[in-house]
Amino acid sequence: MTFQFLVLNRYFSSSPAMAAAIKNVTVIGGGLMGSGIAQVAAQTGHRVTVVEVNENAIEKAKNGIQNSLQRVAKKLYKDKPADAETFVKETLSRLHTSLDLKDAVKDTDLVVEAIVENLDLKHKLFSTIDSVAPNHTIFASNTSSLSIQDIASVTKRKDRFGGLHFFNPVPVMKLLEVIRIPETSDETYEKMTAWGKALGKTTITCKDTPGFVVNRLLVPLLAEAVRMLERGDATARDIDTAMKLGASHPMGPFELADYVGNDTTKFILDGWHQKYPDVELFKPIPLLTKLVEEGKLGLKTGEGFYKYDKGTK
Ligand code: CAA
Numbered sequence: 328m329t330f331q332f333l334v335l336n337r338y339f340s341s342s343p344a345m346a347a348a349i350k351n352v353t354v355i356g357g358g359l360m361g362s363g364i365a366q367v368a369a370q371t372g373h374r375v376t377v378v379e380v381n382e383n384a385i386e387k388a389k390n391g392i393q394n395s396l397q398r399v400a401k402k403l404y405k406d407k408p409a410d411a412e413t414f415v416k417e418t419l420s421r422l423h424t425s426l427d428l429k430d431a432v433k434d435t436d437l438v439v440e441a442i443v444e445n446l447d448l449k450h451k452l453f454s455t456i457d458s459v460a461p462n463h464t465i466f467a468s469n470t471s472s473l474s475i476q477d478i479a480s481v482t483k484r485k486d487r488f489g490g491l492h493f494f495n496p497v498p499v500m501k502l503l504e505v506i507r508i509p510e511t512s513d514e515t516y517e518k519m520t521a522w523g524k525a526l527g528k529t530t531i532t533c534k535d536t537p538g539f540v541v542n543r544l545l546v547p548l549l550a551e552a553v554r555m556l557e558r559g560d561a562t563a564r565d566i567d568t569a570m571k572l573g574a575s576h577p578m579g580p581f582e583l584a585d586y587v588g589n590d591t592t593k594f595i596l597d598g599w600h601q602k603y604p605d606v607e608l609f610k611p612i613p614l615l616t617k618l619v620e621e622g623k624l625g626l627k628t629g630e631g632f633y634k635y636d637k638g639t640k
């Protein structure tokens with residue numbers, strides 16, 4: 328046995344990263360983000376179960392994943408339609424759906440929660456599954472803005488809890504923010520980071536701070552754009568054009584707000600406003616409130632700051 332082998336052997340048997348890798352994943356919530364996370368996990372060889380609240384939501388998630396997978400396949404296998412078809416078929420064979428939350432976590436290595444941005448609902452969910460999921464199962468939230476420590480507080484597995492914050496559209500965006508709370512064990516952190524890499528994402532690490540890195544910078548930008556529109560400084564179209572051509576952003580702030588969902592942006596700002604009432608940037612914006620009250624949530628409802636035709640991507 329060579330010295331090199333001994334060293335490697337010691338590393339492999341003791342490194343947290345080499346502890347049993349994540350194979351079975353349960354994604355709770357099959358909306359915009361959950362379906363993207365499930366798709367990418369299945370594409371990269373994981374067995375995935377998506378949990379939703381009713382058949383309608385399951386159908387919607389399945390259709391969304393099918394459409395997105397076709398786009399990925401077209402890009403990966405441009406001139407090889409047979410390979411593209413195999414890729415889609417094999418990915419779908421690893422994807423399952425369920426309405427039974429407890430059953431869906433009983434044999435899983437990782438739970439990624441992607442339900443609506445509401446602390447009470449997230450608490451209810453995690454307290455339900457904490458006593459059912461196996462001991463080794465890691466719990467993660469994809470929250471955009473809530474504190475991971477607040478979410479984890481209802482569980483008895485804070486050492487196996489963290490944040491995995493993906494970006495929309497998940498199949499395209501290359502970043503994954505990995506959030507650890509003080510109790511997150513090294514093994515959990517290493518496993519979450521290794522899983523992110525297995526999904527083909529570049530990971531960065533951030534403390535459990537409001538909005539982590541990207542949203543702490545991006546959401547105030549969206550909020551300021553809405554305030555600019557409210558004041559009548561410029562039209563939504565001109566503000567979008569300005570940021571695309573003047574700052575090289577791929578989407579203007581109103582296109583992005585409609586893409587993310589105006590309800591999500593409002594949930595984020597309202598939560599931060601409650602926690603930090605003196606911060607001007609987080610104060611409620613009447614125009615955003617009005618749009619949400621009118622159900623103009625953006626692309627997902629067909630209207631937000633802009634109107635969308637059926638079938639718009
Ligand atoms: N699934 C799979 N592939 C997709 C896709 C999806 N949902 N969306 C885009 N693509 C791929 C496809 O290959 C597509 O080609 P086809 O149209 O031929 O299928 C290709 O990307 C190009 O897409 P588009 O022509 O629609 O447009 P685009 O070139 O402008 O790219 C975009 C679209 C990637 C969304 C780009 O506009 C962009 O990067 N926008 C900014 C997105 C962003 O900032 N996201 C972060 C939001 S914040 C967040 O997510 C955090 C939070 O907590 C709120």
Ligand code: NAD
Binds near residue numbers: 379440493494
């Ligand atoms: P969404 O409204 O598109 O999807 C949420 C889904 O969760 C819905 O389909 C709903 O039926 C389902 N759901 C609600 N309660 C459930 C429960 N108890 N069990 C199972 N399913 C349940 O929302 P989204 O945009 O996908 O956001 C989900 C989470 O991801 C939020 O925490 C949000 O802040 C975060 N996030 C959103 C974005 C974005 O761009 N929209 C980006 C990153 C993170």
